[in-house]
Amino acid sequence: MVSALARIIVVLVTIAVLAVLAWPQFFGLQNAWVVAHAVSLRGLAVIVAVALVALLAVLLLLVRPLRGTTALLMVLLVLFGAVNTGILLHRGIGAGSVSAAETDAEADASITVLSWNTLGDEPGAENIAALAIAEGADVITLPETTEETGVLIAEAMRAAGRPMWVHTLAFDLISKARSTTLLISPDLGDYTVTSAEGSGPPGNTNVLPTVVAAPADGDGPTIIAVHAVAPIQWEMSNWRSDLDWLAEECSSAADSNVIMAGDFNATLDHFAGHADTGSDQLGGCRDAALSAGSAAVGTWPTWAPRLLGSPIDHVLATPNWRVDEMRVIGTEDGAGSDHRPIVATLSPAPA
Incomplete structure (x- = not known):
């Protein structure tokens, strides 16, 4: 039979593993390989x-000598499940509405941001444009979207009375994943791309391009279309570097006026350690979904139920922006992308 020492070791190892998986930030392991995926x-x-x-319950009934250890393991698993459930509920599984603009002036000053990793243009320009028009998007960030598709989207939106400027950055033309497109309404003014065309800090993310656009006259937010690399085993260093660079971009932009959106390939857990103050933010930017109570809704992959997926697509903004709404759009799961689009409406925060 299993010795008492072996049972103690099993229990201690289980406690350690569950503790790390429940709150890896406490141990500084949230950006470590395997743990980053699990959390x-x-x-x-x-x-x-x-x-x-459930499996241990069967073991509890069938193996009498191990009942004490089995019961303890069951209690640990129940606590682990309860902690994760509590975190999900705290972050929010709701529709994502906070408040609407109270005055016409606030409504006029609000910005609606749509973001969608299109898996290399898969949904098609017509579908993307239709969604952007339906949502009233002023800013559209499209990781894995080529300039050609971006232009087609802008043409379709212009025909519908919603003209857009197109800014695309491509590290190469071999893979569509190496292109990111940003569309900005002329109503927000003229914008100039300031991010470098080459990969890697200090000018850009390492493997996949991020578009940083600054207002030409300095009046308005810096808008950042994000695409960080996924934390696969051979890209862990680049992934951590991407998050560091994005946090710095959000903290160092002129007047700390930033709106960033896209595929971060990271959840709120991975943002830990990158906040200027507090937690659950990246640099000086706060997560819109957390403010709106929808930060636990999964955006990837589309084949998984929304509460079992991973919320790795985000809209973030500096504190001078108030979140009116932030939703994960679940109607496009069959459009061809493995990511769900997200949409957020932001208004200038009261002084």
Whole structure:
């Protein structure tokens, strides 16, 4: 039979593993390989914990000598599931509405941001333009979208009375994933791309392009269309560097007036350690979904239920912007991309 020492080791190892997976920030492991992947799927972790409790319940009935250890492991798994459930509920699984603009002036000053990783133009320009028009988007950030598609989107929107300027940055023309397109309404003024065409800090993210556009006259927010590399084993260093660079961009922009949106390939857990103050933010930017109570809704992959997916697509802004709404759009799951689009409406925060 299993010795008492072996049982103690199993329990201690289980406690350590569950503690790290529940709150890796405490141990500084949120950006470590394997842990980074596991913590990005908190909804799935709850399901796995429930399944393991069910299996251990069978073991509890069948193996009498191990009942004490089995019961303790069940309690640990229940606590782990409860902690993850609490975190998900705190971050929000709701529709994402906060408040509407109270005056016409506030409504006129608000900015609606649509972001969608299109998996290399897969939904098509017509579908993307239709969604942008339906949502009243003023800013559209499109990781993995080529300039050609961006121009077609702008043409379709112009025909509908919603003209847009197109800014595309491509590291190469071999893979569509190496292009990011940003569309900005002329109503926001003229914008100039300031991010470098070459990859890597200090001018850009390392592997996939991020578009940084600054207002030509200095009046208005710096707008950043984000695409950080995924934290796969051989890209971990680049992924961490991408998050560092994005945090710096959000903290160092002129007058700290920034709106950034796109595919961060990171959840709020991974943002830990990159905040200027507090937590659950990147540099000086706050997550719109957290403010709107929708930060636990998964944006990737589209084949997974919304609460079992990973919320890795974000809209973030500096504190001078108030979040009116932030939603994950679930109607485009069959459009061809593996990411769900997101939309947020931001208004200038009261002084």
